[in-house]
Amino acid sequence: MTERNMVQALNNAFFIAMERDPTVITYGEDVGVDGGVFRVTDGLQAKFGDQRSFDSPLAEAGIVGSAIGMAVNGLKPVVEMQFSGFIYPAFQQIVSHAARLRNRTRGDITIPLVIRSPYGGGINALEHHSESLEALYVHIPGLKVVIPSSPYDAKGLLIAAIEDPDPVLFLEPKRLYRAVKQEVPDDYYTIPLGQAKVMKEGKDITIIAWGGMVPVAEDAISQVKAECELIDLRTIDPWDKKTIIDSVKKTGKCIIIHEATKTGGFGAEIAATLQEECIFNLDAPVARVTAPDVIVPYFKAEHYYRPNADMLVKKINELLNF
Amino acid sequence: MNIDVPYTSFLDIDGNLKEGAPQLSHDDLKTIYWHMNLGRICNAKILSMQKQGRIGTYASTLGQEGCQAALAHAIKDNDNIWLVPSFRESVATIARGYPMEQLMRYWGGFEIGSNQTREFKVMPVNIPIASQLNHAAGIAISMKFKGEKGAAIGFVGDGGTSEGEFAEAMNFVGEFKAPAVFVCQNNQYAISVPRKKQTAASTIAQKATAFGFEGVQVDGNDVFACYKIIKDAIEKAMNGGGPTFVEAITYRLDNHTTADDWHKYRTEEEVNEWKKKDPIERLKKHMMQIGCWDDQHEQHMLEDAKKKVEEAAKAYEGTPKPKVEEIFDHLYAKLPYHIQEQKDHFVKFWGGQ
Numbered sequence: 001m002t003e004r005n006m007v008q009a010l011n012n013a014f015f016i017a018m019e020r021d022p023t024v025i026t027y028g029e030d031v032g033v034d035g036g037v038f039r040v041t042d043g044l045q046a047k048f049g050d051q052r053s054f055d056s057p058l059a060e061a062g063i064v065g066s067a068i069g070m071a072v073n074g075l076k077p078v079v080e081m082q083f084s085g086f087i088y089p090a091f092q093q094i095v096s097h098a099a100r101l102r103n104r105t106r107g108d109i110t111i112p113l114v115i116r117s118p119y120g121g122g123i124n125a126l127e128h129h130s131e132s133l134e135a136l137y138v139h140i141p142g143l144k145v146v147i148p149s150s151p152y153d154a155k156g157l158l159i160a161a162i163e164d165p166d167p168v169l170f171l172e173p174k175r176l177y178r179a180v181k182q183e184v185p186d187d188y189y190t191i192p193l194g195q196a197k198v199m200k201e202g203k204d205i206t207i208i209a210w211g212g213m214v215p216v217a218e219d220a221i222s223q224v225k226a227e228c229e230l231i232d233l234r235t236i237d238p239w240d241k242k243t244i245i246d247s248v249k250k251t252g253k254c255i256i257i258h259e260a261t262k263t264g265g266f267g268a269e270i271a272a273t274l275q276e277e278c279i280f281n282l283d284a285p286v287a288r289v290t291a292p293d294v295i296v297p298y299f300k301a302e303h304y305y306r307p308n309a310d311m312l313v314k315k316i317n318e319l320l321n322f
Numbered sequence: 323m324n325i326d327v328p329y330t331s332f333l334d335i336d337g338n339l340k341e342g343a344p345q346l347s348h349d350d351l352k353t354i355y356w357h358m359n360l361g362r363i364c365n366a367k368i369l370s371m372q373k374q375g376r377i378g379t380y381a382s383t384l385g386q387e388g389c390q391a392a393l394a395h396a397i398k399d400n401d402n403i404w405l406v407p408s409f410r411e412s413v414a415t416i417a418r419g420y421p422m423e424q425l426m427r428y429w430g431g432f433e434i435g436s437n438q439t440r441e442f443k444v445m446p447v448n449i450p451i452a453s454q455l456n457h458a459a460g461i462a463i464s465m466k467f468k469g470e471k472g473a474a475i476g477f478v479g480d481g482g483t484s485e486g487e488f489a490e491a492m493n494f495v496g497e498f499k500a501p502a503v504f505v506c507q508n509n510q511y512a513i514s515v516p517r518k519k520q521t522a523a524s525t526i527a528q529k530a531t532a533f534g535f536e537g538v539q540v541d542g543n544d545v546f547a548c549y550k551i552i553k554d555a556i557e558k559a560m561n562g563g564g565p566t567f568v569e570a571i572t573y574r575l576d577n578h579t580t581a582d583d584w585h586k587y588r589t590e591e592e593v594n595e596w597k598k599k600d601p602i603e604r605l606k607k608h609m610m611q612i613g614c615w616d617d618q619h620e621q622h623m624l625e626d627a628k629k630k631v632e633e634a635a636k637a638y639e640g641t642p643k644p645k646v647e648e649i650f651d652h653l654y655a656k657l658p659y660h661i662q663e664q665k666d667h668f669v670k671f672w673g674g675q
């Protein structure tokens with residue numbers, strides 16, 4: 001066990017995955033010598049050489065597209081998109097190729113590719129550095145979407161993503177990169193994709209969060225008298241419906257909190273599913289605490305936008321008094 | 323502004339060969355000629371099936387057989403070469419051994435048409451223009467990393483060289499000195515947009531200069547020239563010399579696809595001028611001149627090719643209809659529960675067909 005923040009835990013996951021499997025390689029902008037702008041890939045080049053961890057040209061479509069080619073020829077590339085706001089040049093490769101090749105070739109070709117990217121807001125960043133657009137990717141069949149919220153989970157989920165035979169988009173909440181340290185085992189372990197985690201049990205109300213909203217939810221819960229059950233979704237696609245429905249059947253109330261904007265956000269999918277599958281267990285409408293449907297404000301106004309604990313406390317009280 | 327790039331052509335339109343042409347035996351020529359004709363006949367068959375509603379929209383290769391058949395011949399002795407096509411490489415794909423019925427299945431709307439990708443090292447048809455070149459780049463770079471002796475050949479059209487992904491892929495193979503050959507089949511049009519309106523660059527080949535490697539032009543309707551250029555480029559690539567960009571100058575004699583009508587954007591005269599440069603006619607004249615071909619050979623060959631194409635078409639026609647479950651079966655290694663639920667629902671709805 002070693003105390004690690006999320007960056008260190010992810011870095012440790014890389015060392016373990018690359019040690020175990022010589023076909024795992026990683027590249028992207030500034031990934032090699034510099035170890036990535038957030039240092040997630042620090043030290044990998046020194047240890048594994050510049051053919052397994054290296055700097056690529058500044059070209060997102062080229063990075064994801066070439067990684068697909070490498071995957072076709074037997075490698076397991078883990079590529080970094082420097083910020084999730086700069087994935088878009090590679091969008092075509094993700095949607096039209098990475099996610100589709102298994103299906104198009106009836107399973108003849110598979111793309112065991114991980115695309116990692118720092119994601120989300122709350123760090124007073126430049127423009128294009130604060131979006132939470134996970135819902136875009138959930139809408140792409142053939143792709144998986146993972147968002148960890150703790151160092152321990154980040155490590156286990158990244159190793160699982162690397163071992164997964166299909167393409168995984170791995171979104172790392174920047175706000176949480178160095179927010180907390182946690183005991184993280186030094187050894188290999190994985191956390192299966194598609195499994196939510198009940199962070200705290202409670203009987204009054206189910207709160208669903210992921211990524212940067214998990215600590216916000218924890219904060220809010222600590223301020224209310226009600227016994228809240230907090231669930232960290234961890235994998236957004238495929239999501240752990242069972243854990244959530246079981247919880248809502250118990251509590252009868254549910255709030256989804258996400259950093260992304262409201263309309264078409266993943267909270268809508270959860271709410272729709274709950275009314276399909278357990279409407280008679282609900283004793284209040286499924287509620288959402290989300291950003292408004294506006295462009296992420298530049299950081300002087302970002303606090304208006306990003307859901308906070310007060311907003312969630314208010315919503316919890318509203319629901320309890322429903 | 324002019325950047326000089328070499329242009330190679332050996333065979334004139336009357337079938338005369340210039341000095342410096344590669345040595346190709348009678349058998350070599352017959353093989354290349356066979357593949358050009360097989361490709362053309364298969365192409366015609368697909369077009370006619372399309373007219374009858376038995377195949378979907380299709381991109382014809384008429385007039386572009388020379389470069390493709392010569393390329394396949396230049397790499398015939400090497401198994402570890404991947405072809406990474408766009409959608410106008412039926413001839414190269416067939417000449418590489420990919421079954422014609424599989425190609426028909428692809429264009430006929432069956433995913434199983436692409437399920438022998440690994441076996442033949444031919445990537446599936448690629449529709450999003452130029453994006454395939456980054457896959458070719460990745461295959462080539464990975465070969466270098468793995469110490470494999472091999473290469474990847476990526477195809478692109480003249481229009482495709484205006485795409486951002488073209489530039490990214492060119493830059494990647496250049497930077498990694500990857501064993502790649504990128505072949506632009508400059509067929510003079512991107513749907514209706516002529517080559518001249520595509521770029522201010524005086525040649526497409528010269529674009530390689532900016533990425534630090536060699537770009538060359540070749541007469542794409544001259545199999546001798548194409549054979550030599552591809553053979554040299556592949557040898558260079560496999561011996562650590564890095565990538566080459568080949569602009570094969572050719573012409574699409576047909577419509578862009580079955581959904582297009584070329585009369586809207588070009589003249590009969592222009593098309594007729596290019597018909598005179600037909601790669602098949604040129605090689606045939608040459609083979610007759612050197613005495614390795616005559617009308618009887620021609621007749622046998624055509625009969626044989628038609629027979630093979632008909633057999634393929636028959637196999638294609640016998641393709642079982644996809645079952646509803648198949649639309650779910652290859653999304654992931656293991657189907658996530660929520661899609662499994664949808665699968666169960668759809669299978670039930672469609673009566674488990």
Ligand SMILES: Cc1ncc(C[n+]2csc(CCOP(=O)(O)OP(=O)(O)O)c2C)c(N)n1
Nearest residue numbers: 410449450451479480481482509511512513
């Ligand atoms: C990214 C993208 N944009 C547009 C299209 C639509 N489209 C299909 S073929 C084509 C023209 C391609 O021209 P060129 O690259 O010269 O190849 P050719 O068809 O002549 O072989 C276009 C615009 C597409 N398939 N992909």
